[in-house]
Amino acid sequence: MYYDVLEARYIEGYKLELIFENGQQGIVDLKDHSQKGGVFSRFSDIGYFKQFYVNKEIGALCWPDGLDIAPETLYHEATGEPLPAWMKPEKAVA
Numbered sequence: 001m002y003y004d005v006l007e008a009r010y011i012e013g014y015k016l017e018l019i020f021e022n023g024q025q026g027i028v029d030l031k032d033h034s035q036k037g038g039v040f041s042r043f044s045d046i047g048y049f050k051q052f053y054v055n056k057e058i059g060a061l062c063w064p065d066g067l068d069i070a071p072e073t074l075y076h077e078a079t080g081e082p083l084p085a086w087m088k089p090e091k092a093v094a
Contacts, residue, residue, distance in 0.1 A: 002071050005019070006021050006054065014049060018078050026077075030049070030069075039067050049063075051064055
């Protein structure tokens with residue numbers, strides 16, 4: 001099970017405090033996402049990263065150009081709860 005993101009607050013660097021619809025909250029550090037390449041390479045610009053917002057319709061963390069991170073992934077990273085069975089964990093970037 002996963003829960004939508006209700007609120008996101010910038011802390012520092014690439015750290016955000018997230019609050020989910022079930023009341024759980026936690027901190028995610030997304031600094032390693034820029035090393036994944038592709039669309040996430042945009043995170044190398046901290047100014048871009050700080051343009052995040054919560055899309056209330058889909059419960060995800062989003063950026064102005066359509067980039068988003070699914071609530072399932074964020075909930076896992078913020079709370080340590082396992083990913084849903086239908087999601088495969090990402091491989092670590094070497």
